[in-house]
Each structure stands twice: as C-alpha cells, then as structure tokens.
Amino acid sequence: MLKIYIFFGIFALVLIGIVVSVVTTRRRGLRQKTNAVAAKPAAKVNAVAAKPAAKVAPSGGPDTMPPAAAFDPTATRIHFRPSGPAHALLERDETVLPTAVSARLVCVGGTQKGHSFPVTVAGITVGRDAENDIVISDLRVSHHHAWVGIVDHKAVLRDLGSTNGTFLNAQMDSLVSEVVLSPGDTIFFGGHGGQQFRFVVD
DSSP states (O other), rough: OHHHHHHHHHHHHHHHHHHHHHHHHHHHHHHHHHHHHHHHHHHHHHHHHHHHHHOOOOSSSGGOOOOOOOTTTTTTEEOOOSSSSSOOOOOOOOOOOTTTOOOEEEEEESTTTTTTEOSSSOOEEEETTSSSSEEOOTTTTTTOEEEEETTTEEEEEEOSSOOOEEEEEETSSSSOOOEETTOOOEEEEEETTTOOOEEOOO
C-alpha cells in the first residue's frame, strides 16, 4: 500500500512540474508577443518622423546651394569701387609727348564710335552730365567720371571718384586712379562692354 502512495505522489509531482513548465512557457510567449505588438507602432512613428529629417539637407550643404552659372566672357561686368583707395597701374613707362604732336581720344566702341576728341593742356572731362566734353549716356558712367589732359608733356588719365571705376587695356581687376597714357591705350569707363576710347597720337 505504501508503494502505491509513493508512486502516485511522484506521479503527481511530475504532473505539477509539467503544468508549471507549460504555464511559464506560455506566459513568456505572451509577454514577447505583447512587447512586439507595442514596439511596431513606435517603430512606424519613428520611421515617419525620420523621413522628413533625412530629406532636409543641413544648412549650407550642397542641396541648398544654387547651381553655378556658366561663365560668360562677353557678359557685361559692373565694377563697384572698393572702400579703399583706387590702384593706379604700376610699372608703366611714362611716355613724354613731343610738342609738335596732337593727342586725341577716339571712340572705338559704343554709341559714339568713330568720334574723335582732342586732348589739350586744359584737359577734357568725361561723364553722363551734359557739361562734360565727352558725354556718355550709360548708367555705369558717373556724372563726372574722369579727366584726360596734358601735364608736363604727358597725357594723364584721372578718375574723378567714379562709382564703377575707370580701367585701362581691359585689365578689369585694376582700377585706375591716375595714370600716364601711352599711344594705343584703350580706356574703359564704367566697366567692360561700355564705351571704349583709344588714346591716339598723330
């Protein structure tokens, strides 16, 4: 009889162990499923929130920069005088003019092309104002832009503090404040593409 009790006791313990094991396994499975279901909406929200951030480029990045314009060598360039003093062209031989020659400015480009203006000791003025000796109706040219005259037997070009500057021989990166002209020099008033004058000595 005792053996029967021992047998059923052991059998009951084994059954209890199996039941406990099955219940524990099911609980773990339910917890994992619950966590997975709860994690999916959060993952979706995070993914939706992250998409716009991925599309927006950081400030100053390559996506925010405008496309570079192609360089056009024939385009009109407007030059604004820097805050500092203008630079005269250096390392030029100062041509002394013989007393018997006549000097003049010949317009080689612009609305006055072909017109000639004598350069004298008194000098001639260039600008938009009607009082100038050479009147240039170009908004890039100042009202009183420049002066050209004979000083000590030399032809001198002076910029009169113009807004867009005076340039010599297409050197558009060098503003001229005052320079001695040589025969054949080309003067640009206000920048490239405007009125061009050539200094000629006869």
